[in-house]
Amino acid sequence: MSVDIFSDIACPWCFIGKRRFETALAALPFGEKVDVKWHAFQLDPSLPDHFEGSELDYLTQAKGMPAEQVAGMLEHVTTQAAGEGLKYDFDALHVANSFTALRLLALAKERGLGNEMKEALLSAHFEQGVDTGSNEALQGLADSVGLDPAETAEVLASDKYSDAVRADGVRARELGVSGVPFFVLDNKYGISGAQPSEVFEQALSQVWKEIGGENLQMIGTTGQDGAVCGPEGCN
Template sequence: MTETRLSVDIYSDIACPWCFIGKRRFEKAVAELPFGQQVDVNWHAFQLDPSLPEHFEGSELQYLSQIKGMGTEQVAGMLEHVTTQAAGEGLTYDFESLHVANSFTALRLLALAKERGLGNQMKEALLSAHFEQGVNTGDVEALQIIADTVGLDPAESAEVLGTDKYADAVRADGVRARELGVTGVPFFVLENKYGISGAQPTEVFAQALGQVWKEIGGEDLQMLGTPSADGATCGPEGCN
């Protein structure tokens, strides 16, 4: 008899602070469920700002102020809030050390990692490097070190970093996300039919996963949970 498995496709960007928080909350929910070992996760790219230069000359506060057209004090408050939320999930955000950089190359490297069965490890490493370690995730040499640490073949990762390999795959993820109506990330799609938007609380993820586990076979993409103060998203114009 074929084992029942529940597929989850997650759209996110490695430069999205709520995506790391959402990853932690989702993982906690999966770990608490009796069928957690039968949940298959597939990461997809959703680049928040394709127009961002490889290296932005300024801080995260300055970048978000420009994008959202908000005062620096208001943005500083937003960063403080997301830092507090991250700390609640065991994450140590350091926005003062963060390097604002275009995420496209990192997302291409993630595409290679996915093919080699290291998607989750690479996603974790990239998010941590960007938000906790002050690593410039737009720098090829820094990305090569991350790839080596994760366990990718050095020659393969060097080829990706030195070419435009997997560019089409990253763009295709973005097209698929738009087809699904995704406007902000993180965004979770269960069984290709049920959508959850935002870094929802762990209990929301657990409830949704349990519901879909019982109801696999639904027809339309239905929204299970809506963004809230603790289920925020990041979109092309910034994070809420």
């Protein structure tokens, strides 16, 4: 069974969704047979390579969200992340354009290191205060997951994989994706948001049964626990 996941490395709910999805996979007897592919969905292409200010500054200035609302949102998402064993640090976070990081992720996918690179990028951005808009920092992250240093340097010094990142965005729009994370199961069924692991487990089990000839019961995926990030911000 295939699962295609659309997300951005600058999306806090995407990291939470990744953990919850992985928890579901680990609980399933067929989890190792699920082919997971990561796809790019850039939330803010207009963001400069380096934004001078905090995440709170960015969301209030660039998105026009009230500071009190943003502060509450960041507190909520930090609490949700902690529930998945993640230690978000929005005070140390560097707001940066994610396009180069997504290009590097495209290289890692080709080399069979997509999940490792995705994990490294998300952790660096949300937990470690690493500037993921810095080529030097990205080179170090790529080295840490085992990518060839020379090949990484070539990608960072060029526009390689730009078309791949844009193609993912086009595909997402064709599927009607407006917020991430977004999970496509077996090229047929979509799950929107960082759903509880139990929802992922049930959905994966039902699709697996369908592949074996049983009918799929569609799952409703609305509500606060299915939080996503979109171009206008996160909920």
